[in-house]
Amino acid sequence: MFQRALFIFAHQLAEPKFYPTYKKLVDSQWKPYSEQKRDQEKQLKEMINFAYKNVPYYHKLFNNLKLDPSNIRTIDDLEKLPILTKDIIKQNLEAFKPINLDSMKYYPNATSGSTGTNLQFRLLKYDRFLHGALLYRGWGYAGYELGDKMVFLAGSSLDIGYKPFVVKRAHEISRNIRKFSSFDMGIEDMQQYAKIINSFKPKFIRGYASSINLFANFLDDNEVDIIKPQAVFSTAEKLMPNMRENIQNVFGCKVYDAYGLNDGGLGAYECSEHSGLHIDTERSIMEVVDDNYQQLENGVGGILATSLHNYAMPFIRYDTGDIGHIISDSCGCGRGSKLLKEVMGRTADFLLTPEGKYVHGYFLLYCVEDGKGIKEFQVVQEKIDKLVIKIVPEKEFNEAHLDAIREVIRKKSNGWEVEFRYVDKIERTQAGKYKLVRSELQL
Numbered sequence: 001m002f003q004r005a006l007f008i009f010a011h012q013l014a015e016p017k018f019y020p021t022y023k024k025l026v027d028s029q030w031k032p033y034s035e036q037k038r039d040q041e042k043q044l045k046e047m048i049n050f051a052y053k054n055v056p057y058y059h060k061l062f063n064n065l066k067l068d069p070s071n072i073r074t075i076d077d078l079e080k081l082p083i084l085t086k087d088i089i090k091q092n093l094e095a096f097k098p099i100n101l102d103s104m105k106y107y108p109n110a111t112s113g114s115t116g117t118n119l120q121f122r123l124l125k126y127d128r129f130l131h132g133a134l135l136y137r138g139w140g141y142a143g144y145e146l147g148d149k150m151v152f153l154a155g156s157s158l159d160i161g162y163k164p165f166v167v168k169r170a171h172e173i174s175r176n177i178r179k180f181s182s183f184d185m186g187i188e189d190m191q192q193y194a195k196i197i198n199s200f201k202p203k204f205i206r207g208y209a210s211s212i213n214l215f216a217n218f219l220d221d222n223e224v225d226i227i228k229p230q231a232v233f234s235t236a237e238k239l240m241p242n243m244r245e246n247i248q249n250v251f252g253c254k255v256y257d258a259y260g261l262n263d264g265g266l267g268a269y270e271c272s273e274h275s276g277l278h279i280d281t282e283r284s285i286m287e288v289v290d291d292n293y294q295q296l297e298n299g300v301g302g303i304l305a306t307s308l309h310n311y312a313m314p315f316i317r318y319d320t321g322d323i324g325h326i327i328s329d330s331c332g333c334g335r336g337s338k339l340l341k342e343v344m345g346r347t348a349d350f351l352l353t354p355e356g357k358y359v360h361g362y363f364l365l366y367c368v369e370d371g372k373g374i375k376e377f378q379v380v381q382e383k384i385d386k387l388v389i390k391i392v393p394e395k396e397f398n399e400a401h402l403d404a405i406r407e408v409i410r411k412k413s414n415g416w417e418v419e420f421r422y423v424d425k426i427e428r429t430q431a432g433k434y435k436l437v438r439s440e441l442q443l
Helices: 002-014 018-028 033-054 056-064 076-080 086-091 125-140 165-175 187-200 209-221 241-251 361-370 401-412
Strands: 106-110 120-124 150-154 177-181 204-208 231-235 254-261 266-270 277-279 284-289 299-307 318-327 339-346 350-352 358-360 374-383 386-393 417-422 437-439
Touching (some): 018 125, 033 299, 125 254, 150 187, 177 187, 187 209, 204 209, 209 241, 254 339, 266 284, 284 318
Parallel strands (some): 150 177, 204 231, 231 254
Antiparallel strands (some): 254 266, 266 277, 277 339
């Protein structure tokens, strides 16, 4: 009870509206989608009107399109607007500054640049606190309550870095958490992580899928006993089926996947039904679109984001670079929000064949999983006609399985030369993330 009170007090100091807003969000998860959509579209009209009046880029865009802002009233109406990309933002940085920016409270922020395209942006203080409240609601789908003990195992995108020790400890104590770095995962580091977890006794563990999976492998390989959490939260990376199974077996609990994007304000969280990720509606609008940027009710397509509260830097039909599978099914849990069946990955996860065809790199996933003794792997496209498959082998690895991998690749393209390289580990990105596919092509 004391820790819950301290948790709420710490958040109320930063934002007095935190707890009332959180309670409202907890209630709104049960609204039917028609009501959620109505609230979204009400806020969308306010955002569009603000952007036209205050953001030079959007004022010019609407005028060039000969489009009145009042014509954007519904989610369907967003199709009247062009796509916003990172490159467009970078080329028009000054034009994205609202004329009343000096009167706003905001935080400078940046994407991790894991795809090689880093983006500097602004996040309104209210939008950032709304993100936190929605995050806690999403964890609540697995039974989390404010102030519950949690351990984080991740990198910079989850705000795990090199802050002064006193600041770090104050943050951990007030929020009842412990933070471990995915950059430091040697044997001694992971031994220490296990020791702290057994002492701290967290109810939940959250982190990058690959980092938690690596930690699970360490625990299993070294027969290290660890306290069983209530659930594990995976985020920031593609959660592979083999990772989910491995983590659940080692930690003895269910894994709950999530998807989040601060630059566009998107969020989606898995519930105990595990039938998909519930898409948040209060902070943003998510569109899943086909190759012509037309909205899909069902199917796989690109994910676009429209922020509803980030007045410091509005993102409207922002191309996230992610590929998602949206479905129209309703969830048995009773929540009314739409569902993402899964986030397939990023557009950067595609390989280009010598014949000029794009192929998603995950086509190799299930073939590799069928073989025993592969701890991790990565596909690197060094040239248009050459793929390098990096493999971290285990003791039971059988080289005969490489022939099966070659055959799967051959069926996609006869023009690829394939080279296998055995490595001790797969290097992470600067943000501490694991990339299954890495392209070195200069397109």
